[in-house]
Amino acid sequence: MSSAAEPHGHETEAAHGGHHTNYVKIWGILVVLLVVSVTGPMLEIRIVTLLTAFGIAIVKAYLVAKYFMHLDIEKPFVVKLLVVCLGLMMLFFAATAPDIMKHWGANWRNESAKNANIPEAHHEAAPAHGEAAPAAAAPAPGAAPAR
Amino acid sequence: MVKPIATLRSASGVPTGRLALWWVIASEIVIFGGLLGSYLLHRLGHPEWSTYASHTNTWAGAFNTLVLLTSSLSAVLGHKAAEAGDGKKAAKMLMFTCLGGLTFLVVKGFEWTYEIQHGYTITANGFWSFYYTAAGLHGLHVIAGCIIMLFVAADARKNKELQRVELIGIYWHFVDLVWIFLFPLLYIAK
Amino acid sequence: MAQSHAHDDHAHAHGNHHEEGWFLKYFWSTDHKMIAKQYLLTGMALGVIGAYFAYVFRMQAAFPNKPVPGYGLVTGADYNALVTNHGAIMIFWVAMPVLIAAFGNFLIPLMVGCDDMVFPRLNRLSYQIFLISAIVLAGSFFVEGGAFGGAWTSYPPLSAKAEYNLTPLGPTLWLAAVALEFVAFLLGGINFVTTAMNSRAPGMKAFDLPMAVWMIVIASILFMCSVGPLIAGAVMLMFDQTIGTGFFDPDRGGDPVLWQHLFWFFGHPEVYVVLLPPLGFVAEIITTFSRKRLFAYKTVLYTTIGTGVLSFFVWAHHQFIAGVDPRMSNVFSVTTVLISIPIAELCFVYIATLYAGSISFRVPMLWALAFIAEFLVGGVTGIFLGASGADIYFHDTYFVVAHFHYTFFPIAIIGTFAGVTYWYPKMFGRHMDETLGKIHFWVTIAGFNGIFIPLFILGAAGDHRRIFDYSNFPELASPELQAMRVFATVSLLVMLAVQPIFAWNFFRNMWKGKIAEANPWNANTLEWQCPSPPPHGNFNPMPEVYRGPYEYSHPGRADDFWPQNSPT
Numbered sequence: 001m002s003s004a005a006e007p008h009g010h011e012t013e014a015a016h017g018g019h020h021t022n023y024v025k026i027w028g029i030l031v032v033l034l035v036v037s038v039t040g041p042m043l044e045i046r047i048v049t050l051l052t053a054f055g056i057a058i059v060k061a062y063l064v065a066k067y068f069m070h071l072d073i074e075k076p077f078v079v080k081l082l083v084v085c086l087g088l089m090m091l092f093f094a095a096t097a098p099d100i101m102k103h104w105g106a107n108w109r110n111e112s113a114k115n116a117n118i119p120e121a122h123h124e125a126a127p128a129h130g131e132a133a134p135a136a137a138a139p140a141p142g143a144a145p146a147r
Numbered sequence: 148m149v150k151p152i153a154t155l156r157s158a159s160g161v162p163t164g165r166l167a168l169w170w171v172i173a174s175e176i177v178i179f180g181g182l183l184g185s186y187l188l189h190r191l192g193h194p195e196w197s198t199y200a201s202h203t204n205t206w207a208g209a210f211n212t213l214v215l216l217t218s219s220l221s222a223v224l225g226h227k228a229a230e231a232g233d234g235k236k237a238a239k240m241l242m243f244t245c246l247g248g249l250t251f252l253v254v255k256g257f258e259w260t261y262e263i264q265h266g267y268t269i270t271a272n273g274f275w276s277f278y279y280t281a282a283g284l285h286g287l288h289v290i291a292g293c294i295i296m297l298f299v300a301a302d303a304r305k306n307k308e309l310q311r312v313e314l315i316g317i318y319w320h321f322v323d324l325v326w327i328f329l330f331p332l333l334y335i336a337k
Numbered sequence: 338m339a340q341s342h343a344h345d346d347h348a349h350a351h352g353n354h355h356e357e358g359w360f361l362k363y364f365w366s367t368d369h370k371m372i373a374k375q376y377l378l379t380g381m382a383l384g385v386i387g388a389y390f391a392y393v394f395r396m397q398a399a400f401p402n403k404p405v406p407g408y409g410l411v412t413g414a415d416y417n418a419l420v421t422n423h424g425a426i427m428i429f430w431v432a433m434p435v436l437i438a439a440f441g442n443f444l445i446p447l448m449v450g451c452d453d454m455v456f457p458r459l460n461r462l463s464y465q466i467f468l469i470s471a472i473v474l475a476g477s478f479f480v481e482g483g484a485f486g487g488a489w490t491s492y493p494p495l496s497a498k499a500e501y502n503l504t505p506l507g508p509t510l511w512l513a514a515v516a517l518e519f520v521a522f523l524l525g526g527i528n529f530v531t532t533a534m535n536s537r538a539p540g541m542k543a544f545d546l547p548m549a550v551w552m553i554v555i556a557s558i559l560f561m562c563s564v565g566p567l568i569a570g571a572v573m574l575m576f577d578q579t580i581g582t583g584f585f586d587p588d589r590g591g592d593p594v595l596w597q598h599l600f601w602f603f604g605h606p607e608v609y610v611v612l613l614p615p616l617g618f619v620a621e622i623i624t625t626f627s628r629k630r631l632f633a634y635k636t637v638l639y640t641t642i643g644t645g646v647l648s649f650f651v652w653a654h655h656q657f658i659a660g661v662d663p664r665m666s667n668v669f670s671v672t673t674v675l676i677s678i679p680i681a682e683l684c685f686v687y688i689a690t691l692y693a694g695s696i697s698f699r700v701p702m703l704w705a706l707a708f709i710a711e712f713l714v715g716g717v718t719g720i721f722l723g724a725s726g727a728d729i730y731f732h733d734t735y736f737v738v739a740h741f742h743y744t745f746f747p748i749a750i751i752g753t754f755a756g757v758t759y760w761y762p763k764m765f766g767r768h769m770d771e772t773l774g775k776i777h778f779w780v781t782i783a784g785f786n787g788i789f790i791p792l793f794i795l796g797a798a799g800d801h802r803r804i805f806d807y808s809n810f811p812e813l814a815s816p817e818l819q820a821m822r823v824f825a826t827v828s829l830l831v832m833l834a835v836q837p838i839f840a841w842n843f844f845r846n847m848w849k850g851k852i853a854e855a856n857p858w859n860a861n862t863l864e865w866q867c868p869s870p871p872p873h874g875n876f877n878p879m880p881e882v883y884r885g886p887y888e889y890s891h892p893g894r895a896d897d898f899w900p901q902n903s904p905t
Contacts, residue, residue, distance in 0.1 A: 023223050023224060023227070024220065027217065031213065034216065038209045041205075041335050041336075041337065049335065049337075052335075053331035053335040053336055061328065064327065065324065068219055068220075068222070069317050069320045078161065081173050082169070082176060085177055088177060088562055088649060089177060089180030089184055091649065091650070095668075096184070097188060097191075098661075098664065098665055099592075100185075100594060100598070101192040102192060151452045151457060152536075153532060156451065156537070158536065158541075163455050166534060167455070170526075171527060173561060173562065174561040174565060175565070176565070177562055177564070178565035178566075178568050180565060181565050181567070181569035181599060182572070184566070189590065189591070269580060269582055270583075272583075276582040276584055280573060284569075284572065
């Protein structure tokens with residue numbers, strides 16, 4: 001194996017030179033970001049929570065991928081491959097969201113999913129919507145969306 | 148075992164082991180992507196899940212994030228040592244990383260025990276189902292990584308197969324990356 | 338390790354080969370050719386099981402409630418289990434292992450000019466996991482309640498709760514088998530892609546790769562990028578089945594349609610995962626037997642990649658009547674119809690390759706041409722189903738069944754026969770019998786069309802695919818429709834009756850066939866430039882590559898072929 005790793009090994013080693021001293025610094029930045037992401041939500045402002053939680057997660061992921069996984073000096077096709085896989089997941093999410101994320105649509109309502117799991121919701125919902133209650137109580141009536 | 152000529156060639160410019168590892172990670176991205184995507188769809192469709200999520204222990208999650216970030220640092224320092232040809236140091240760094248993985252699992256163990264004792268089991272509701280499934284799948288990757296790391300460290304100590312230090316390191320960073328997203332998804336967003 | 342001496346040195350490894358025990362040679366080998374044969378034979382054995390299931394449930398459909406010879410009386414639950422496992426076996430345990438794993442293992446190292454896969458032991462592990470998955474699936478027939486009968490798509494809530502499917506263990510074992518099989522093919526796929534990317538012979542550029550290698554590699558990539566959500570979904574469904582979570586249970590906040598999305602996000606690219614390898618075989622075969630260059634190599638390649646990309650954008654056309662958002666149905670209708678463009682283009686390119694060639698109708702060529710012709714019918718009938726309006730009527734009728742058999746039969750069966758008959762001399766060093774091969778070919782093709790043309794008509798007449806006894810449905814039980822069902826079943830019997838000819842031809846000629854020289858078809862690709870069958874280590878010396886794979890009838894050359902590794 002060494003013979004295969006060798007030529008590339010030298011090349012990466014030379015390229016890594018710039019980062020070697022920085023690993024601890026990167027770790028320091030990551031820890032600071034972690035502290036921010038934990039303290040941010042304590043302000044209990046929704047937008048700040050989302051930004052600190054997910055915005056910082058993306059920054060952290062970027063730092064780990066770039067410096068620890070050395071994607072900055074990896075062949076470009078590797079980065080493209082990983083980005084394509086992430087893109088596929090976004091595609092999956094976007095095309096699935098209209099069905100799964102919402103419990104109602106143009107011509108359908110998914111009453112059981114909407115009513116399920118809300119604490120005490122079953123008791124309140126039953127008198128309010130006469131038709132909805134049986135749907136919620138019935139054992140999974142076929143596919144969810146009742147047209 | 149002597150490796151076949153096929154393993155030693157590198158027509159793409161990326162060494163065989165690392166190339167294969169990128170493909171492993173690509174397929175892992177879609178596994179975790181499918182699971183977390185499903186979770187997100189449900190989470191956004193069920194506003195009431197944030198009340199369930201408020202019972203997770205942010206401090207335990209934050210501590211575990213710190214542990215994994217630190218173990219990632221030691222993994223990359225091990226890689227640096229391996230590149231310099233210092234197998235002993237690389238092995239030591241990998242053992243340290245392994246210790247990080249173990250700490251992570253112990254903290255998770257306590258956390259889960261506490262939660263299960265308080266009735267937040269995997270069947271309690273949708274949120275907890277996803278909580279245990281996602282963290283459990285991630286935990287399996289931590290366990291697998293630790294076991295592989297022990298083998299790699301044993302070889303590295305004898306200055307054998309040093310390129311594997313980098314490979315297990317990249318895998319470990321990926322496991323870390325998954326946790327970086329699990330942490331806000333399961334703990335912070337309440 | 339015990340087997341390590343086999344890898345000691347490629348120059349004399351062949352000598353060691355015979356010293357290995359029987360077990361080491363046939364079950365514990367890391368040699369890519371042996372693993373390919375393991376996959377091929379296991380896949381063919383499971384194909385026999387899948388065909389037997391088809392025989393039983395077609396007999397029930399044609400002659401309802403009469404004992405089926407070799408099985409007995411078919412109950413409704415039996416029928417469901419047979420249909421379910423026929424589909425699952427033919428796709429996951431026949432098409433995948435034979436087309437991708439067997440041919441991928443056999444062809445990739447030979448065609449790129451190296452001695453083995455990049456990870457031989459991972460390769461062996463891949464087969465072993467696959468074998469376990471097949472055993473788990475077979476085991477599901479012998480557990481309490483019997484095998485899973487909720488269709489190969491395993492939709493919840495039917496698949497999630499024992500109260501509904503009445504098979505407490507079957508669905509879980511089925512799901513475990515499928516998941517194991519995915520793991521096996523992930524390991525295999527990583528091996529294929531890495532081998533093709535990294536282990537090419539010196540001088541071999543990406544555009545010198547034979548189309549078969551490209552197709553298997555692209556198929557493996559499609560598989561790796563699409564299977565993840567289903568693996569996640571399988572874990573979730575298994576938790577629903579075994580520990581009572583509610584991922585897919587609407588009463589508990591879950592959503593059964595989510596499973597359909599997770600399944601078909603994989604399930605549709607999967608069609609292309611199994612389609613591409615035989616398209617590659619066909620490219621090899623038609624160039625060899627028409628002595629022509631492949632028409633527009635790069636166009637074929639880019640078209641294939643385009644098909645692969647587009648295949649990720651069509652999955653919800655399986656769910657038009659599942660209650661998906663109608664606006665999404667519009668989008669998916671358009672993408673579905675779009676994907677017929679690159680596939681049609683590939684068919685045209687292959688026909689253009691044949692144009693003005695000196696065609697010889699050897700058995701592999703017959704299979705390759707039949708592949709194009711039959712797949713075309715499958716593709717064209719897909720347009721009706723891709724249109725979301727028409728699909729509301731056609732969904733779950735026998736029209737759908739006939740449509741996908743017109744795609745899958747060419748893929749899994751015709752493609753396999755094409756590949757096996759073409760590479761048989763290389764695999765076993767002997768020739769198959771041409772006359773027997775032609776008899777087998779013509780009867781199989783006639784039988785196949787005899788089965789599925791009536792099913793198109795039956796489907797359009799309203800036959801629903803999940804009905805096991807039409808006598809309960811007066812408007813479907815008319816004598817005319819029943820006669821068509823009988824015709825389809827008799828065609829199946831005819832088709833099955835000639836398969837022993839192939840088996841005889843295949844197994845007998847391993848030992849008794851005419852000895853094959855290294856390059857019996859005068860082909861260009863590297864696998865024909867090493868001895869038949871290739872020794873351990875394949876090439877001695879290792880080849881260098883000077884040109885592309887399809888330099889046939891090159892002007893100014895005495896030979897009408899020009900091997901890739903020939904310096905002059």
